[in-house]
Amino acid sequence: MSSVDVSVVMPTYKREKDVVEAIYSALRQEGVQVEVIVLDDSAEGTARDAVQGIGDARVRYFKQEVPSKGRPALVRNHGATLATGRYLHFLDDDDLLAEGALKAMVSALDARPDAGVAVGWVVPFSEDPEWLEDKSTYFERVAKVGAMTPNSAWTVAHILFLGTLYVNSACMVRREYFQPLGGFDPNIPVYEDVDFYMRGIRRYGHVYVNRPILNYRVGKPSLMNDLGKTGAKVEKSVAESNAIIHNKYRREHGELEYRLLQMATRALKGRFGLTRYLPLKLP
Template sequence: MTPDVSVVVPTFRRPALVVEAVKSALSQDGVRVEVQVLDDSPEGSAREPVLALGDARVRYVQRDVPTGGNPATVRNEGWPRATGRYLHFLDDDDRVAPGAYQALAHALDAHPERGVAFGRVEPFGDDAQVLARQTAYFEDAARRARVAQRLGSRRWLVANMMFRPTVLVNSACLIRRELLPVLDGYDPRLPLVEDVDFYLRAIRRAGAVFLDRVVLEYRTGAPSLMHNERDAKKAVSAYRLIHERYRREWGALEFTALRLATRTVLRWL
């Protein structure tokens, strides 16, 4: 039978963590799941622990040429092989919350006019200070997502993603598979915030539904691109590309209006 959710998991030298991530996807109730693990390490660090799961729903792929840290490229190799109605791009250090796939899939089933469903993020980790900061961040992100949902405008949500700290992360979203060719997948030019760009484009085109429930357990404190402050300049360059494309696709007038709204109305919401 056709899977409900196809899960694409890029991984790089996190064999124990990726197994946790995969198990969290496989344990979802009420949905049919298939999982691809795309190993971006030259030595195939995840091969043995992933194959040891012995689950026919899991496919392990060792990439021929490692990207050196470009998850957009890795994800773009995974989604054309997906067969599920919906896709979930799961980072290898995150965990899907119990019941998340069923809730997100039902939300998209109930709103066939919308392309993306996402929900709240619950951080976890050993560093109390980092955990407190991340918890506060995601609580504010959920608050702003609720406001955007009440307003009923995808542009308000897009404005939050372009001009304020994003209201979502990659692993907190489910997207309709038929949107991927339209979007041409992730932008491999972006070594950072490629998930913000991808879901921003998807939401502007097809809308989103926000679930006010935890769908993702987000690991804090693990080394990653976005936890490295030295990459701040790369993030600025990435947002510049995002803004340039938005102006080109949706017009300078809309772009300017959203930026002004962010500086005036949205900052109070």
Template sequence: MTPEVSVVVPTFRRPALVVEAVKSALSQADEGVRVEVLVLDDSPEGSAREPVLALGDACVRYVKRDVPTGGNPATVRNEGWPLTRGRYLHFLDDDDRAAPGAYRALMHALDTHPDRGVAFGRVAPFGDDAEVLARQTAYFEDAARRARVAQRLGSRRWMVANMLFRPTVLVNSACLIRRELLPRVGGYDTRLPLVEDVDFYLRAIRRAGAVFLDRVVLEYRTGAPSLMHNERDASKAVSAYRLIHERYRREWGAAEHTALKLATRTVLRWL
């Protein structure tokens, strides 16, 4: 039987964590969702092979990539999704977990909004470092608040403005996307060293719109902070966002880009 949701999981030397991620995807069948999971191992030694195959589930396929990317999940995701069959795609990071019932809720959101291409929901962080956990919890609570506001305003451009000019309202693993949208979007941009998920879903939402679910769909593992918490990563993030903004101006026009920037400063900052 054809799966409804195809889950693409790139992994690199996280054998125990990737099993947790895969199990969280498989558990969505408890809500009657037909799921297939593709694990793409980007480690030279195939670190995830044994634990993933030990699951013994016919819905799980393991692939060891021939040439490791050296840390470019965008490349792995782009290779993975054409190997799947589901009408919806979930790109799940190997240290995250799909929340119980997430796929059913996200599928329902897209089924009832056939004009939208992406559905995403709230994120629940978890982890052992209390300080990091508190910071991430506050961040995602604010992200959910801003996503609610953007949805009430009723235009995909409000959601895009939040992603261009404010801290992003979503993360990669919190989204479900229609398969037919992938060729239109062009996949993940492999040039971006960071925030490639923000870029990918920004482009998808600008083209096809989004539905925000005010319920937890993702359990997000926190740990030692890395993204933009040191000078090297901050520099990479600045470079990545520069490319994102350049492309937006090229594809949608400098006038729209400027209008969204002004709206962020005058309207969204108060919401």
């Protein structure tokens, strides 16, 4: 068995200052053995000096031989092949792990061998007060919904038909399940993380960790800020991604299950207390 509990896989692209802060947030985690795998997706390897300058044997730097050109799924999938930990955590290079986050998630999964994924709270931060107020309200609501509906059937239905409950860096998955799930899908323009963790929750179930896990950057220059903008290009990417995710689900699990989840979502929307009677896992 590996002595590493968590492999923190961190793609980075020309964010030398941010990535160092993200790395330190992982190295400060107590109560677990971590390794940090940094994958530099820039052609120039711009983060090499900053990352290697940390001087910690737990940090491993790799330069992508072929840059992904903005497809983080490819970089994360590569990082997973280099990992040795029992669990995988994919941390974006501009976000920060909350204190005690990894221990809380590892403990939750160790206590629930029937679950493959752990998810927890997101606490946004930003230099933009307007964005911060808006997203703080959003993530507070999401945390309440997650705590009230811990079963996997409702979580999958909510993600499909009401909107995602989680972001990439607030989740953890058992490493042994990564390859059976097929990793992140590089054909999805955006929301490839939503697709991956939804598939993981659908197949292996999940455990909800009712505490802050991630300090999540919102506003410029974050991905959420970009997706929050209006514009034909962004709208096209979002629509294309949603179509791929929904079509994949229908092919894999059938039209009947898809429609039943859709009907359950309509019937139980706003009645989260009733969703606890749904199965912990779908068959």
